Amino acid sequence: MTADAKVPDSVALALEGARRDTDVSQAQLEVLREAVEHGRYPTDSEYRSAYDAAVECMVESGVAGVRVDEYWNAGLLQLGVSYSASIDGEQRATVAVVECERVHVDYIRSARASEELIRAAQEAIMNEFLPAIRECLAVRGFPVGQDADFRTASSADLAANEAEGTTTGCMESTGYTNAMTGEPTR
């Protein structure tokens, strides 16, 4: 590790865990070592490459129709997978999916999922959209007041949705949900 590099806790802990695991891929270990060495999180590119290896593992294990899906969590890229299986082969396929992720990518994903990082990003999004959500609720006839915090406002929105028999409320119409779970645009 370089002298001044501050290694994120999640990265150091992920490397520690990966080293204890007996059959984690060398590539996954190397990504984590590099990240620790430079005091940074594993990059999107490293994450994608690791996931590619996991997918290759799944295919070699006989999982059919494997497709990588991209998701975003408060601006952080997260990869998932879609696949097919017969009812008879479901357990086998699911075990292969879970195991291949573990061997090739789980520790990298865990290293990137720093609570500090994600919570800070979520907080910023909540603060940005809270005034609009409050305003939206007032327009809908479910006012929460200008001092209502995010939890209060979002709970009111869910209650309003239930009362109105809809699933699309202020969280969606203000763009909050997209900001929280969509690909970052800024």
Added chain:
Amino acid sequence: MGLAWPSAPSAKSQGGLMKRWNQGDQRVVAARTISRVSVGFLVVAVGLIGAAAAARADNDCNGDGRAVAITTTWHADIRDIWTGCDSFAIQLRTYAGGSAYNYAYRHVDYPAVNTTYSTSSILGSAPSWRACTYLGSYPTANCTSAQYSWRWSTWYNDTSWKRFD
């Protein structure tokens, strides 16, 4: 649907994550052991939802006045596959005909309160499948399908498939 869980692997450390495949009660338990072992388990099961008009009793999903026929390929099942502090994983299943199913599998780390997490559409399913709203407290999530709203709360040992119709 009540499918059995894998019985093969024994406890395996994942550093940050501990997965345990328990043959006895056929469940998967995963606990984050990185940082906050003392934090209670957070378990959220997530399902598929349609984007609009989910609660309409007449299945008029797009608001055009016509009921939408529910076909077998539009059915979706869910179950929780992963539990751990501040993270959850979801496994979604749609029937593809014969004995075949299509699946989606993903993790969500540190879900935000009252936030809806979507999934990509599963092969062969309707394009508007989405996920559930994490309610921000002990394992609860609001889920809706294209036809019905649905709420599910569970604990980690419930790995049976839940079916949307």
